Amino acid sequence: MKARYKSIVDRFAHFIRSGELAAGARLPTHRVLSAQEHISLATATRVYHELEAMGLVSGETGRGTFVRELSLPNGHGLDQQAVATDVIDLNFNYPSLPGQGEHLRDALRQIAAAGDIEAHLRYQPHAGRVNDRTLIARHLSSRGFQPSADNVIIVDGAQHGLTVTVMGLLRPGDVVAVDALTYSGFKALAELYHLELVAIPSLSHGPDLVALKQLCQKRRIRAVYVMPTLHNPLGWVLSHRQRQTLADIANAHDLLIIEDAAYAYLCRTPPPPLASYAPERTVYITGFSKNVATGLRVGVVVCPGSNRAALERAVRATTWNTPSLMTRIICTWIEDGTINRFEILKRRDARKRQAILRDIFGGLTYLTHPNSYFAWLPLPDESRADRLANVLMENNISVSTADPFCTSQTVPQALRIALGSVTLEHLRAALVKVREAVEYEQYRV
Numbered sequence: 001m002k003a004r005y006k007s008i009v010d011r012f013a014h015f016i017r018s019g020e021l022a023a024g025a026r027l028p029t030h031r032v033l034s035a036q037e038h039i040s041l042a043t044a045t046r047v048y049h050e051l052e053a054m055g056l057v058s059g060e061t062g063r064g065t066f067v068r069e070l071s072l073p074n075g076h077g078l079d080q081q082a083v084a085t086d087v088i089d090l091n092f093n094y095p096s097l098p099g100q101g102e103h104l105r106d107a108l109r110q111i112a113a114a115g116d117i118e119a120h121l122r123y124q125p126h127a128g129r130v131n132d133r134t135l136i137a138r139h140l141s142s143r144g145f146q147p148s149a150d151n152v153i154i155v156d157g158a159q160h161g162l163t164v165t166v167m168g169l170l171r172p173g174d175v176v177a178v179d180a181l182t183y184s185g186f187k188a189l190a191e192l193y194h195l196e197l198v199a200i201p202s203l204s205h206g207p208d209l210v211a212l213k214q215l216c217q218k219r220r221i222r223a224v225y226v227m228p229t230l231h232n233p234l235g236w237v238l239s240h241r242q243r244q245t246l247a248d249i250a251n252a253h254d255l256l257i258i259e260d261a262a263y264a265y266l267c268r269t270p271p272p273p274l275a276s277y278a279p280e281r282t283v284y285i286t287g288f289s290k291n292v293a294t295g296l297r298v299g300v301v302v303c304p305g306s307n308r309a310a311l312e313r314a315v316r317a318t319t320w321n322t323p324s325l326m327t328r329i330i331c332t333w334i335e336d337g338t339i340n341r342f343e344i345l346k347r348r349d350a351r352k353r354q355a356i357l358r359d360i361f362g363g364l365t366y367l368t369h370p371n372s373y374f375a376w377l378p379l380p381d382e383s384r385a386d387r388l389a390n391v392l393m394e395n396n397i398s399v400s401t402a403d404p405f406c407t408s409q410t411v412p413q414a415l416r417i418a419l420g421s422v423t424l425e426h427l428r429a430a431l432v433k434v435r436e437a438v439e440y441e442q443y444r445v
Contacts, residue, residue, distance in 0.1 A: 023069040069386030095420035124321040128154030144272035157297040158287030164314035174222040184404035216253040223256035229264035235369035247277035360431040373420035
């Protein structure tokens, strides 16, 4: 016979899926549900836990339990899906510049004319060819540290760099400290490899490092995942003092630092990477998706020498080696200055988009960086981000809620707005609609 609480779960699930309980509806408190259904408080809590695990409701500390918006399209969670051609994509960033296709044609012609074309048909060293690693190490020296080619591993994009770091250096059950709002791709990795994420509370200009220190005193933290230079999605850039404090905490508690620098190229003169503050315990990860093109899956891991063998094993287990043809394109563009030009142009492009954002969102509270391709838009406490995202989707505008980024128990009501995937004209029109929807939502509540 089915347990009684299961029948209650099934009944609520039916009401939610049928629309009888609308998105955003507040469910009875645990105590009220207990009285209504003549069940214990613990059983009422179990009912809501099951509904939450099914993705049907969300519990918010101090506010209650709410029906989630089920009609949001794929892509508002962790999985990116292609959006329809008539949808303005403010959900994912794939910034591109005019003329990049012709640069690719030229690079392919140059590679085709080279004498070693057949070398690209063979397996490559797991970490990449020495000449390529040397060139990339020299390129990274402009980021404020001096990596050795011996510590460079070429991977299939920054996400693959995170993957081989997790595979090679962490174990299921390890505890990793992350920002309360962090990169959704790392959350996906943690779930896949059974890591426990603990949230570091956020302050106005970075993580609460006092709270991190207290976490390390209470728990056996194995690693900390951070984005010190242009945080995604909050846009902060940590100061020299913050970086030194973080390095000191890592040294005191023997933490592995996983430094994600995917958007660091957008900052002209940030402090040096954490890898220069704690080189013996920091794995620095970057790529060429954002500053060049998302389709060219080339990334870089800079690691301590003691970690290299483990990371190379992870590369071998996943892709054997980065396709040398794509690596050669990137290295050609490093040599002739194309990547430097792309980065300059994309910083200018990001600033133009930020100017449009300031113009349209004037008077609204939002978090961003002057060179960033995204913005974080907190909503009033009584607003429902999933409902707002659905309204925008009905107007052919795709945005992300806080769900994919949140690692704390309470998911904030907020939108993350990506600025880099549409034309400036479409961006302005879409941001006007976003503002109108936000203001209408505020009026409703």
